Amino acid sequence: MKKLLPAANAIIAVIAGGLVLLGTFFPTLFGDLRQYLLQWAIILAALALWLGVLNLLSVHWKKVRQKETGAGYSAVLVFFLLGTIAVVVLDIFLWSGGPVGTWSQWVFNNLQKPVEISLLALLAVVLAYAAARLLSRRNNTFSIVFLASAVTVMLLMAPVYFLKTPSILDPLRQAISGVLAVAGARGLLLGVALGTVAAALRVLMGTERPYGG
Amino acid sequence: MNQVLDLLGDLLGLVFVLVCLGLIVGALVTGRGRPGVNLREIGAFQRLRREVGLAVESGRRLHISLGRGNLFGTQAGSALVGLTLLDRCARAASSSDRPPVATSGDPLVAVLSQDTLRGAYRSLNVEGRYDPSSGRVGGLTPFSYAAGAMIPAQDEQVTANLLCGHFGAEAALIVEAGERKGSLSVASSDSLTGQAVLLATAQEPLIGEDLYAGGAYLGAGPVHAASLRMQDIMRWVLIAAMLLGALLKLGGVL
Structure with a gap:
């Protein structure tokens, strides 16, 4: 068996x-x-x-019970997970609103959305810091080109109050984001597509069995 | 006319898949798919192998983040590769006091990660080491998943974080959480946004198809090496086809 x-x-x-x-x-x-x-x-x-x-x-729950590191955060997660399920169930059976009912939407708009937006804001800081750290970590031509093109395109695309992007720089932005970046992206996507085909074929051949085979 | 064109497109797709399959089988039969044959050096995998050894010696663990891709679309490929790498890491670190932990943003992938871990331990006759909580769901939205995956990266004595799957920009948060604890980050994504972000943030980023070479580099078997061979050949075929197309277009034929 x-x-x-x-x-x-x-x-x-x-x-x-x-x-x-x-x-x-x-x-x-x-x-x-x-x-x-x-x-x-x-x-x-x-x-x-x-x-x-x-x-x-x-x-x-296991973390809370065993008082592991970060058990407080886990307790908050358990509380809000059960609370959200309770609100949606009540919305379905008592207020006939379902997952898009008033109270379910309230939870989403006033709890989940602000937390995710705050993480998005944190991400901007993390990325700025990572960009600054990149040259000290990998000081090579690729890193310099990567950073220079990212900064150039950002500067040319970002809205700067009272200033208009000089039209002579528009072709540069077009050349980077419309030609070079697209060519590179297509090359990467071709590699990803071939890799995906290979992974799928391994499953179809029965040699890759992540399902307890 | 449109129906004929659709049929031609479908047939071309089928031929492409069959050619890929034929190349894999051919590489297996001729022995060109032997593990370790003609593999260029990828620093990320060398460092990962070293870190697996260190994790076993130091009693720390590996965190494998499988991303938030599901199994119903093109993201399935990277999720499957992630599961293969999880299997290799679990086998290599099976004697460690702290077995690897896997997080994912898709419940199906989480179930498969539990199955992969259990299967790896079972085949090594150490099934007692399997802990269901070592294959877990981090969260179901991109940022909730990032927040969930940051917990093991930060709090569970992790020596290396391996990110392998579908990630967007939120991957930077997971990598940064690991960096603050001084752990190695080997990271890859099948999305362009994820790759750009990981190039800037991870210590060892894997770009493009490097992600899909993981199985061959970590010794997952001859089929992985053979499929890598197929990818190499097909890449050149596609490059030649694109150049030919461009030349024909220039010449006014197309």
């Missing part, structure tokens, strides 16, 4: 993956089957969402 289950997992994954791939290339023949398989996968993903929430809750 110990050997049979992983083999069965692999066979199911390879067949399902192969059918979805065929459905992409031959939609008239395998399109419906592909749609069914994807719908099943989406239902499983929705179930996994619950598992993920429970996992998050159990990890942080």
Whole structure:
């Protein structure tokens, strides 16, 4: 049984993956089957969402119980996670609003949004500091080109009050962001696409089995 | 006419996939996919291997951040590579007092990370070391995930943070949290924004397809080395096709 289950997992994954791939290339023949398989996968993903929430809750509850480092933050997370679930459930059953009901939206707009925006603001500081540190860490041509082009494009794109970007600098900005950056980005994306195809083929060949195979 | 063009496009896609598959099988059969054959040096993987050894010796742990990509789109590729690297790290650090911890922003990937860890320990006959909380969901939105992944990076005696998956600009926060504790950051993303940010913030950034070479460099098996070989060949084919297209366009043929 110990050997049979992983083999069965692999066979199911390879067949399902192969059918979805065929459905992409031959939609008239395998399109419906592909749609069914994807719908099943989406239902499983929705179930996994619950598992993920429970996992998050159990990890942080364990931290609170064992009084590990940062247990206070974990307690806040557990409190607000349960509180948010309670508000949405009440919104569904008492106020008929659901996840987009008044109170659910209130939680989102007044608690989650401000916290995420504050992290975004922190990110700006972190990135500015990282840019300043880059040359001391990797003082090479690529770092200099990277920094110089980033600063140049930012300066040419940022709105500066009472000043207009001199039109003679516009072609420079266009050349960097519209030609050089796009060419580089396409090169990187080609590499990413090939890597993705390779990873998918390994799963279809049954040699990569992250699903307990 | 449109239907014929669509069919041609589909067939071309299928041919592309089959050629890729053929090249992988060919590299396996001819032995050109042997692990370690013709691999250029990538400093990030050398340092990562060293840090895994150090983590075992010093009783500290590795944090593998799998990003917030799901398995339903193009981000699945990087998530799968992340899971492969998690498997390699878990095997290499299986004798450590503190096994690696994996965080992800997608519940399905988190479930797979638990399965990967359990599978790695089971195959080494040390299943007792498996702790379900070592494969965890960090958060479900980009910034909540970053905040969740910052916790192990900062508080759990981590010697190296390996970021491998789909990240946006928020990856900088995770890397910075690890940096403040003096841990190594090896980081990669399949998104362009993530790569730009990680180039500036991480100690060892992996750019472009370097991310997908991880399995071959960490000895995940001959298929990884063979698929790396396929990527190298197909890259040259695509470059040649693009140059040919540009020349034909210049010549007024296209």
